[in-house]
Amino acid sequence: MARGPQDLAALPHGILLVDKAPERTSHDVVARVRWLLGTKKVGHAGTLDPMATGLLVLGVGQGTRLLTYLVGLDKTYTATVRLGRATTTDDREGEEIGDVVPADGIDEARIEESLEALRGRIQQVPSTVSAIKVDGKRAYARARAGEDVQLEARPVTIGELRVLERRTDGPFLDLDVTVTCSSGTYVRALARDLGEALGVGGHLTALRRTRVGPFDVESAHHVPARGEGDDVDLPLEGLGEIAARVLPVVDVDEEAATALGQGKRITSPDGERAANGTLAARDPRGALVAVLESQSGTLRPALVIPPQARS
Numbered sequence: 001m002a003r004g005p006q007d008l009a010a011l012p013h014g015i016l017l018v019d020k021a022p023e024r025t026s027h028d029v030v031a032r033v034r035w036l037l038g039t040k041k042v043g044h045a046g047t048l049d050p051m052a053t054g055l056l057v058l059g060v061g062q063g064t065r066l067l068t069y070l071v072g073l074d075k076t077y078t079a080t081v082r083l084g085r086a087t088t089t090d091d092r093e094g095e096e097i098g099d100v101v102p103a104d105g106i107d108e109a110r111i112e113e114s115l116e117a118l119r120g121r122i123q124q125v126p127s128t129v130s131a132i133k134v135d136g137k138r139a140y141a142r143a144r145a146g147e148d149v150q151l152e153a154r155p156v157t158i159g160e161l162r163v164l165e166r167r168t169d170g171p172f173l174d175l176d177v178t179v180t181c182s183s184g185t186y187v188r189a190l191a192r193d194l195g196e197a198l199g200v201g202g203h204l205t206a207l208r209r210t211r212v213g214p215f216d217v218e219s220a221h222h223v224p225a226r227g228e229g230d231d232v233d234l235p236l237e238g239l240g241e242i243a244a245r246v247l248p249v250v251d252v253d254e255e256a257a258t259a260l261g262q263g264k265r266i267t268s269p270d271g272e273r274a275a276n277g278t279l280a281a282r283d284p285r286g287a288l289v290a291v292l293e294s295q296s297g298t299l300r301p302a303l304v305i306p307p308q309a310r311s
């Protein structure tokens with residue numbers, strides 16, 4: 001049965017920033033948030049591997065519809081690359097490949113030369129154990145079933161790839177790095193490719209996502225696992241505020257807000273917004289009314305937030 005206006009108003013709506021703990025799947029976090037907030041409508045703007053920690057951006061209620069505009073944002077990570085051995089998954093979770101190749105003597109100049117080749121717009125072959133679909137089936141499922149998975153390279157952009165610290169552990173060389181990259185980049189594939197370029201193999205031993213677009217992990221919240229307690233505050237960011245951080249904003253009056261809520265087009269109230277593009281329309285309270293497509297001064301609603309769910 002469809003929910004009525006009162007039901008919609010009673011549900012939570014917004015964006016939740018989560019600092020994911022290690023060894024938890026992103027889907028487990030989503031399921032836990034559904035339980036804690038009492039709603040089935042929770043989605044994400046990009047997952048993290050179980051070993052990884054850091055920022056997950058979740059949409060709740062009508063916030064799930066805004067995720068479309070968040071999934072393509074650039075991301076920043078801190079990570080530890082271990083040089084000296086490759087693994088089947090390009091991280092510490094996989095099986096070791098071959099023998100250890102001593103990497104403790106590699107000098108900074110060679111590392112910097114190899115890193116430079118991985119910066120900018122590059123063609124990256126994703127990790128075999130990834131969620132990319134091959135003929136309708138996830139690559140990781142095919143790989144775990146023993147299939148020989150060959151993924152095609154695809155363009156990604158590495159805005160920053162910088163060594164913060166280096167240290168040795170026996171024959172291994174560990175590099176703490178920071179990475180800023182386009183959506184769709186596999187940081188563990190960077191570790192793999194750096195190891196291959198240096199001839200010693202490489203994999204990730206730690207990964208933390210610190211930023212997604214304008215959102216920082218310092219503003220994120222811990223979601224307790226089952227058994228850690230249910231009494232937790234999970235404050236949602238309002239849709240109007242979130243939209244304004246990722247899209248240009250056009251402020252509309254109540255009359256225009258009502259028209260947009262009915263799916264009608266309006267004339268841009270701001271002549272400077274006449275160029276084609278995507279805009280966020282906010283009402284006099286700052287609540288998100290709609291996401292608009294601007295076409296030569298006419299604003300067409302591509303996504304409309306029901307009045308009962310606006311925030």
